Amino acid sequence: MAPKPPCAKYQYVVTTAGPKILPVDEPACKDEESPADYNAGGYLPVKVNDSFKQGRYRVVRKLGWGHFSTVWLVKDAESERHSALKVVKSAGRYAETARDEIKLLSRVESFSPDHPGRPHVVSFLDSFTHTTPEASHICIVFEPLGENLLALIERHKKKGVPRALVRVIAKQVLLGLQYLHDECDLVHTDIKPENILISIPDVESHIHHELSQSPLPTSRRVGVPLPTKFRHGVSIPQNQQRPRRQVQIFNSQPLASPVRSAGKSGNGSLSNGGSGVNSVSGSYVAQMQISRLGSSGKAGSAGVRQRINKHESESGLSSSWKDRLASSLGTSLSWRDRLPISLSSSPKSVSNISPNTNVTSLPPVHPVWIKIADLGNATPSQKHFTEDIQTRQYRAPEAILGRKDWGTRVDIWSVACVIFELLTAEYLFDPQGQGEMFTKDDDHMAQIIELMGDFSVDAKMGGKYSRELFDATAGALRYIRTLKPWPLKRVMMEKYLYTDADATGLCDFLEPMLAPDMKDRKDAKDMLDHPWMRACAEDEPVDQW
Template structure:
């Protein structure tokens, strides 16, 4: 992704550099460790193993990092239990456009009786710490296990058994339903590495699971949807810090062209996720350049609807005034043909999978179905 393509998408030419970096964060090259030069004024907080934070949490080891936070395994000195502590960069701690703590509080309080409550990450504690690089917000959450993206790599060709795909999909839909209907939150970043396994009762640290087979795949498994760092309130989408939500490979058509977006954008990402889990590959490569996305959509799903090309404030980047592509393509490779040609092993209802995906992967957001309709779909309900 190039800044010269991103900058015009922001409403002000004086947008702070921080916001541009935030918009780019999910598309930047990934490294095994966070860049050391980001331990600077306004950057990461330097943690020390064994130190006690906020007079309560002992730092055990690093669990991971993101573009504007590091995550640590901590042990509560009062309860002798383990948790995950997300330490924000100082420069994003007080940014008014980010509401992650508010979202996590809403998740806790909205409706604990809802079936999707247990499939969302739960906040345990919140506080600030002062360090050499500034003031840092810390969010302590329950400790979870391995990410779905890494777990899938344990299986041949990255294809999860289809029964397991259905189990996970049901739980992710319930998690999304809780966010959409009870919390008034659009996640905007539904993807496999934001879905983690809950640890079994009594487990202390994430374990490396063995690969079960057939009907024995991960019985009674629970997954949770995490990372509300770039989410938004569903009734205040216009306040989100960028129009360019979602990673390019998961980006909904209405987002690509700058048309009005909302909850259906999450449904599109869910469709991409289900395809990835069932087929063992991304629908669109994660290395794709953002400028190629609408053309790949056309290859798989046909031309963009006229209402999107007409109303999208960035349509001129990709389309002519009549709605036709600036760079027309003659080739088509419909999604249904791809699935039939490379059908998932063990799936006795390939046509059901195609129909299920079609309900989500529709170019017009108004034609995507509700989460409740997806939960009731025969393909998802079958073994």
């Protein structure tokens, strides 16, 4: 006997024509873009085997999606090689951002191709406009790359990425930023694990192998919700008599990294050789898992830390994690009052990367090769496109304060946060608001001062939000009075059980990049030869990642 189809669900809504009972929209594909974003101004519906630019690019499968675009693996008929095609939403604000990105990518391509940092910035191949009867979408073609550093962190979330591997990644990120900062005069403004991708050696052979082994693309047809307007807090669906469109949403199949170890298990998992931490939370400031909402407004899958878009709402959580933590554990609200987590393995290392690396090849001696991607938010250092920069957890103090005199050093702050996150699989800063008591910005500045110490009143003033956060005379925080310092070295020793020597070495590397006063912060070129990124005698080669 055939199973019965599930019962349809309905909801009571208020429309312009009065109250109505309407069917509930089908849920979107898990971890894929929302069908609602296929309305006017949104994504272009794309299917496997669709073609672009007069048949030059043929769609092979979906690689992923973001707030601004969907990304597809395509076969280039001219070069007979594969590329990554980014199809941007059609709304004017997204098109303008895409045009800015194309200008910046062209600028990056034209400067100093022999600079050792150039291979660590993604390569831009082509751009064009795809026009349909409904809208026009800007498309950008890139070299195909593998997973981002967030995937690497997730794979090592129990112990952190092996310290040896982090040394190599840190060196390459700093080289890439030195190229952007010093050669191109560009500030990336959104350095975070998602925007640092792992390059795949002999990528064409790897893609052919993966396509022969991986399952065929799968998709799901769902209804596109009708556009809605909000009036006095009530959602009012529009044009209820109009038939609903259907859209085919494909499941993302990002390029897997090549086999990372001879000890890879049959299910594709790896044994973790971590940095010596064992974490249960997305930030070392919170020993509990909390939901973080991304720019799409939906929570991600269980076990995967949720990311926050840089333009996130400041009122996203009705009850902060500090409330829940204090009530459940009976502890102080301070993020410093946490117990250390047991050390389960010692860190290992890898050989140093030479700044004179051949830019056209991928030397086999490097266990990983990264590229900085997503220049859509990049800006000249002196002529800013916007003052609203950086994703929350990686945001520099001058950006939190709303200063306009920031420059390339905001990226250096973000790099230090990313390096800490790689080592620990936890955020360095993850501020939360406390209702009407204080905002995320208040908590963010409190966490920075508790970790790095106080800084001058001059550095605190001069920003759009300075007087909202600090008292102009004394320089004290207005709404968070009680601070309990927990310096970075103590954090590494007490929570992550680093030895005194290891903690000292790491802090000597990170603290110059985390100077709260941007005038005291180091540049990328100042950090490239730091001893922490050199191989240590006790380090073992990285044979898996």
